[in-house]
Amino acid sequence: MSHRYPIRMNRRLFLSSVAMLTITAPAVSFARTISGSLPWEPMASDPPARVIPGGWQFFTPKEAALVEAIVDRLVPHDDLSIGGKEAGCAVYIDRQLVGAFGTSSRLYTQGPFKPALPTQGYQGEADPAQRYRAGLAAMDAFLKQRDGKTFVELKPEEQDAFLTEMEAGKVDLPNGVKAAGFFGLLLQNTMEGFFADPIYGGNKDMASWRMLGFPGARYDYRDHVAKHNQPYPLTPVSIAGRPEWLGKGA
Amino acid sequence: MTRILPRKDVVIVGLGWTGAILANELTDQGLDVLAVERGPWRDTATDFNIGYAQDELRYSIRRDLFLQPVVETMTMRNDPSQTALPMRDFGSFLPGNGVGGAGVHWNGHTWRFWDSDFKTKTNLTNKYGAARIADLQVEDWGVTGADMEPYYDQFEYLAGISGKAGNIKGQLQEGGNPFEDPRARDYPNPPMQMTYAPTLFAEAGRSMGLHPFPTPSANMSRAYTNPLGITLGQCTFCGFCERFGCANYSKSSAQTTVLPVLMKKANFEVRTDSEVLHVDLASGGKSARGVTYIDSSGEEYFQPADLVLLCAYGLHNVRLMMLSGIGKIYDPNSGEGTVGRNYCYQTNAGVQVFFDDKNFNPFIAAGALGQTIDDFNGDAFDHGGLDFVGGAGINCIPTNGRPIGTRPTLPGTPKWGSAWKKATVEGYKSTLSFSSQGSSYATRANYLDLDPTYKDRFGRPLMRMTFDFPDNDVRMSNYLCDRMEEIAKKLGGKQYAVGRRKKGWDSVPYQSTHNTGGAIMGTDPKRSAVNVFLQSWDVPNVFVIGASAFPQNAGKNPTGTVGALAFRAADAIRNQYLRNPGAPLVQA
Ligand SMILES: Cc1cc2nc3c(=O)[nH]c(=O)nc-3n(C[C@H](O)[C@H](O)[C@H](O)COP(=O)(O)OP(=O)(O)OC[C@H]3O[C@@H](n4cnc5c(N)ncnc54)[C@H](O)[C@@H]3O)c2cc1C
Ligand code: SF4
Numbered sequence: 001m002s003h004r005y006p007i008r009m010n011r012r013l014f015l016s017s018v019a020m021l022t023i024t025a026p027a028v029s030f031a032r033t034i035s036g037s038l039p040w041e042p043m044a045s046d047p048p049a050r051v052i053p054g055g056w057q058f059f060t061p062k063e064a065a066l067v068e069a070i071v072d073r074l075v076p077h078d079d080l081s082i083g084g085k086e087a088g089c090a091v092y093i094d095r096q097l098v099g100a101f102g103t104s105s106r107l108y109t110q111g112p113f114k115p116a117l118p119t120q121g122y123q124g125e126a127d128p129a130q131r132y133r134a135g136l137a138a139m140d141a142f143l144k145q146r147d148g149k150t151f152v153e154l155k156p157e158e159q160d161a162f163l164t165e166m167e168a169g170k171v172d173l174p175n176g177v178k179a180a181g182f183f184g185l186l187l188q189n190t191m192e193g194f195f196a197d198p199i200y201g202g203n204k205d206m207a208s209w210r211m212l213g214f215p216g217a218r219y220d221y222r223d224h225v226a227k228h229n230q231p232y233p234l235t236p237v238s239i240a241g242r243p244e245w246l247g248k249g250a
Numbered sequence: 251m252t253r254i255l256p257r258k259d260v261v262i263v264g265l266g267w268t269g270a271i272l273a274n275e276l277t278d279q280g281l282d283v284l285a286v287e288r289g290p291w292r293d294t295a296t297d298f299n300i301g302y303a304q305d306e307l308r309y310s311i312r313r314d315l316f317l318q319p320v321v322e323t324m325t326m327r328n329d330p331s332q333t334a335l336p337m338r339d340f341g342s343f344l345p346g347n348g349v350g351g352a353g354v355h356w357n358g359h360t361w362r363f364w365d366s367d368f369k370t371k372t373n374l375t376n377k378y379g380a381a382r383i384a385d386l387q388v389e390d391w392g393v394t395g396a397d398m399e400p401y402y403d404q405f406e407y408l409a410g411i412s413g414k415a416g417n418i419k420g421q422l423q424e425g426g427n428p429f430e431d432p433r434a435r436d437y438p439n440p441p442m443q444m445t446y447a448p449t450l451f452a453e454a455g456r457s458m459g460l461h462p463f464p465t466p467s468a469n470m471s472r473a474y475t476n477p478l479g480i481t482l483g484q485c486t487f488c489g490f491c492e493r494f495g496c497a498n499y500s501k502s503s504a505q506t507t508v509l510p511v512l513m514k515k516a517n518f519e520v521r522t523d524s525e526v527l528h529v530d531l532a533s534g535g536k537s538a539r540g541v542t543y544i545d546s547s548g549e550e551y552f553q554p555a556d557l558v559l560l561c562a563y564g565l566h567n568v569r570l571m572m573l574s575g576i577g578k579i580y581d582p583n584s585g586e587g588t589v590g591r592n593y594c595y596q597t598n599a600g601v602q603v604f605f606d607d608k609n610f611n612p613f614i615a616a617g618a619l620g621q622t623i624d625d626f627n628g629d630a631f632d633h634g635g636l637d638f639v640g641g642a643g644i645n646c647i648p649t650n651g652r653p654i655g656t657r658p659t660l661p662g663t664p665k666w667g668s669a670w671k672k673a674t675v676e677g678y679k680s681t682l683s684f685s686s687q688g689s690s691y692a693t694r695a696n697y698l699d700l701d702p703t704y705k706d707r708f709g710r711p712l713m714r715m716t717f718d719f720p721d722n723d724v725r726m727s728n729y730l731c732d733r734m735e736e737i738a739k740k741l742g743g744k745q746y747a748v749g750r751r752k753k754g755w756d757s758v759p760y761q762s763t764h765n766t767g768g769a770i771m772g773t774d775p776k777r778s779a780v781n782v783f784l785q786s787w788d789v790p791n792v793f794v795i796g797a798s799a800f801p802q803n804a805g806k807n808p809t810g811t812v813g814a815l816a817f818r819a820a821d822a823i824r825n826q827y828l829r830n831p832g833a834p835l836v837q838a
Pocket of ligand 1: 263264265266267268269286287288289344345346347348349350351352353354355356357358359360361492493524525526527561562563564566570618763764795796797807808809810812
């Protein structure tokens with residue numbers, strides 16, 4: 001006998017059900033008893049939500065300008081590709097910070113928080129959203145104090161020099177922000193945005209995939225597997241389709 | 251308040267690879283079987299949907315299909331003098347979650363361990379003397395390669411493994427692994443079509459007198475109908491394999507090899523989104539009454555059952571035993587206790603060879619498509635003049651070209667800016683990587699127990715993992731890196747880089763989800779938690795199925811052996827245990 005639920009429990013509901021257990025509100029059960037058949041249901045899939053650029057959901061306009069300046073240095077515009085800002089890396093980060101990633105809602109966040117061995121990973125109390133808020137403020141506060149300018153007011157070479165110092169942990173940012181740790185987070189998220197499927201707001205028009213020759217969301221390479229050392233002929237596709245399909249040209 | 255449910259013959263904790271196998275075997279026996287699974291139901295069309303399965307960010311980086319640390323994590327430290335802290339995110343290994351377990355998103359390298367692996371202690375002592383392994387706590391498994399052969403065969407035919415036999419009934423087979431034990435027959439499917447990098451790797455190895463062969467793969471080289479009558483499709487080399495469910499029904503898992511048959515049986519039932527909290531023992535602690543589980547609304551249930559099978563993945567099996575009071579928790583100081591003893595891992599290292607003039611099309615790949623060289627694995631080579639025991643398979647199995655995670659660059663390349671970008675484009679298509687997957691041998695101070703400080707979401711102690719690479723294993727890995735350098739030189743290329751294994755196991759970068767031991771099998775109840783049929787010595791109506799049973803790990807992926815042990819346990823339950831339920835199959 002099969003007791004089916006009218007609506008399939010999707011990812012978002014599941015994660016909220018996890019959260020419900022950690023707070024003590026009366027909760028809905030998604031538990032199912034399945035017997036007698038495969039409980040497949042049509043149209044029950046859980047596709048990703050597409051990021052629509054425009055506006056900021058996490059960053060203030062000032063923070064957004066700073067992040068756009070940073071991502072444009074990490075992934076500069078040159079003859080290989082567009083820059084990180086145009087590719088949408090800041091939009092990508094903005095949307096990640098209002099989701100599960102930003103709030104660490106899937107991670108283990110119970111205390112006590114103690115100093116860690118390098119092999120024990122990040123042990124801070126702050127989640128990525130809090131780290132961005134504090135880290136961005138600390139960068140500009142530090143630069144204002146030292147150079148009398150904010151990051152966006154620096155010349156590109158000066159911006160690179162400062163990011164290099166942060167990467168090496170050579171600057172003491174205010175409010176206990178660890179420069180190397182925050183730089184690592186910025187770099188990780190910028191690269192995610194630049195190389196992820198464009199559906200998440202970065203990698204505009206699959207710029208990074210075209211640059212690398214990565215065909216994207218294709219799923220069948222049987223006709224090319226034996227063609228060793230020969231370039232793959234087709235251009236990339238994304239989960240969200242291709243610019244051509246939207247009438248924008250390749 | 252705990253609700254009490256009607257009794258079942260068998261309750262299985264976890265419906266992953268082993269849970270599905272046991273459930274199918276025991277329902278065939280006519281038993282009424284319930285599986286309780288912590289995660290959600292998953293099926294191909296819905297959860298590994300071809301419209302968006304190719305999403306690196308969601309599945310590989312954010313790891314949508316995996317166990318989330320908010321649900322359960324572990325604490326870790328490298329040695330007993332340190333304070334363990336929780337892995338706030340998983341990194342080094344990634345346990346599964348939901349129907350199908352880690353089998354949903356594995357690669358599918360499917361190995362047999364060798365007779366010499368099952369007799370590690372005896373074999374090494376006889377060959378090199380007891381002093382050689384004095385720093386280690388290796389053990390025999392209590393089974394032989396011949397005991398295991400029929401069960402390996404059963405798993406390989408269930409899963410449709412693509413490969414080439416190296417030894418059929420003692421006859422060496424051209425193109426297979428000459429070091430493997432005799433097998434009764436060839437793999438059910440021929441090897442997969444080879445991509446370019448493993449082809450060059452194999453040519454280089456062969457020209458050096460080594461013995462490369464196609465890695466046995468759970469990615470289908472052709473459409474295949476398994477003995478249950480379930481058909482899998484041909485792998486299309488999509489390159490979204492490890493960490494992803496297969497949208498093509500081409501990678502064997504519970505979903506593609508068991509569930510379509512199992513789910514139709516009237517005497518089987520699965521409850522999803524329900525976490526087993528512990529096994530309930532009768533007073534005296536010598537038999538199990540059933541399990542207590544909690545569903546996602548926080549409602550608690552007691553499920554009575556005559557037989558309890560822990561199939562929750564090795565690490566979770568061990569924690570459930572500890573939380574239930576099944577067996578005594580291991581104490582590294584006294585050496586007493588068996589639960590948590592002999593936790594082992596895998597000792598890996600890697601090499602990259604950079605070319606100017608080659609295009610490997612890294613995105614044309616599958617999880618287990620490649621070539622392996624076993625000349626320096628386990629007992630295949632003489633350790634007489636060497637300062638270590640154990641070994642590694644050398645694998646060239648390029649699994650993907652997904653660009654967030656796979657962007658090889660020459661050593662010394664900056665991590666950002668225009669110079670980074672140029673080097674990234676140059677390295678993307680023209681880098682050949684291969685690696686050594688080394689054995690992991692037990693020591694006294696590598697173990698699992700319960701953490702004194704950190705709790706799960708229900709307020710119960712997390713499991714604590716104390717682990718570092720033993721000196722023996724680091725020496726082994728260095729020896730393998732020297733051999734890999736020789737292959738790298740032979741391959742040519744403009745430059746190569748070797749990533750050697752160092753002391754200080756780091757829980758952050760991914761290494762492998764091959765956690766073994768903690769509830770090991772054996773013939774002595776003082777040194778093992780389960781007998782050679784995976785039956786608990788202490789509570790005989792509990793069987794503990796998984797890599798938790800490995801006394802130490804070989805230089806091979808575990809699941810071929812896990813699947814074989816599952817079939818062997820099922821056989822023992824069907825043909826021996828049920829004649830006299832509740833009695834031990836082996837007298838202590
Ligand atoms: C990324 C990755 C790649 C891998 N590649 C390979 C490979 O190439 N070759 C190989 O041999 N192996 C590989 N493995 C390992 C392989 O997946 C496992 O060995 C195999 O799945 C183990 O089977 P199992 O039944 O023991 O556990 P699983 O298949 O993980 O099933 C355990 C199930 O128990 C459930 N569970 C856990 N705790 C509870 C609880 N308290 N209550 C209820 N349910 C619970 C889990 O949700 C899960 O569904 C890989 C693993 C990963 C993660
Ligand atoms: S590589 Fe093959 S087996 Fe793996 S997910 Fe893709 S099609 Fe499936």
